Structure formats: structure tokens, C-alpha cells
Amino acid sequence: MDLAELMDTVIEPSAVHVAGEGERLVTMRLADDFSIGMRLHQRDSYRKWDVLEIAVRPTGAHETISDDDVRELPMRALIDEARRLATKSAKPVG
Numbered sequence: 001m002d003l004a005e006l007m008d009t010v011i012e013p014s015a016v017h018v019a020g021e022g023e024r025l026v027t028m029r030l031a032d033d034f035s036i037g038m039r040l041h042q043r044d045s046y047r048k049w050d051v052l053e054i055a056v057r058p059t060g061a062h063e064t065i066s067d068d069d070v071r072e073l074p075m076r077a078l079i080d081e082a083r084r085l086a087t088k089s090a091k092p093v094g
Contacts, residue, residue, distance in 0.1 A: 001025070003055055007037045014081075016089045024049070024086040028078065032060040034069070038082045046090040049083045 003025050006017050010027045017025040022042035029035050039053035056073065058065045 003027075003037045003039050003053060007035050007055065007057060010035070014085060016085050018089065023052075024089060026082040026085050028081065029059065030073070030078075033058070033062055034065065034073070035059050036073070036078055038079070040082060040086045042086075042090065046092065047087050049086045051079055051082070 001017055001019070006015060006025045006027050010029065012029075014026065014028045019025045019039065024040045024042075025037065026040060027035060027037045035057045037053075037055040037057075038051055040049040041052050042048065043050050054075075056065060056070055058069075
């Protein structure tokens with residue numbers, strides 16, 4: 001599964017998919033306006049994640065997304081949440 005496929009299929013507020021060794025795909029729905037997806041790669045430990053790809057899509061009644069829409073997104077908070085979800089999915093048991 002790639003990032004676009006995950007974004008197409010997610011119906012929950014967020015979803016995490018293990019894409020390969022040390023990689024996570026994270027998708028989040030932002031109200032009824034947008035979906036954002038990120039591909040993250042694990043660095044050094046299960047708590048450190050580099051963002052490799054970000055995708056933003058309009059959802060619902062929105063057919064397009066403007067530059068202003070993207071600038072208004074709280075990207076730092078969204079990246080932090082994606083990293084938190086990736087860490088939670090990769091946390092060692094025990």
C-alpha cells in the first residue's frame with residue numbers, strides 16, 4: 001500500500017500503516033475539509049521519525065485546495081501527531 005491508497009481508504013480520524021522496515025504511513029482527517037498523509041522513516045530509535053513525504057487533499061464538498069489553505073494548516077502540530085502515531089505503532093512490547 002502506498003500513501004495515496006491509504007488516504008483513499010481511511011475512514012477513521014487517523015490511520016497508521018507499516019510500509020516496510022522502519023517506515024510508517026500516517027493519514028489524518030482534518031474535520032470535513034482536508035486529509036493529510038505522511039510517509040515517515042525511523043531514524044536510530046523507534047522514537048525518532050523523519051518526514052519523507054507529505055500529501056494534502058481536499059475532502060467532502062471541497063474540490064480544490066488553495067495555497068492559503070495549505071499555509072493555514074498547523075503543520076508543526078500535524079507532523080508532531082504523525083510522529084506520535086508512528087512511535088506508538090513501533091513501540092517495543094514489554
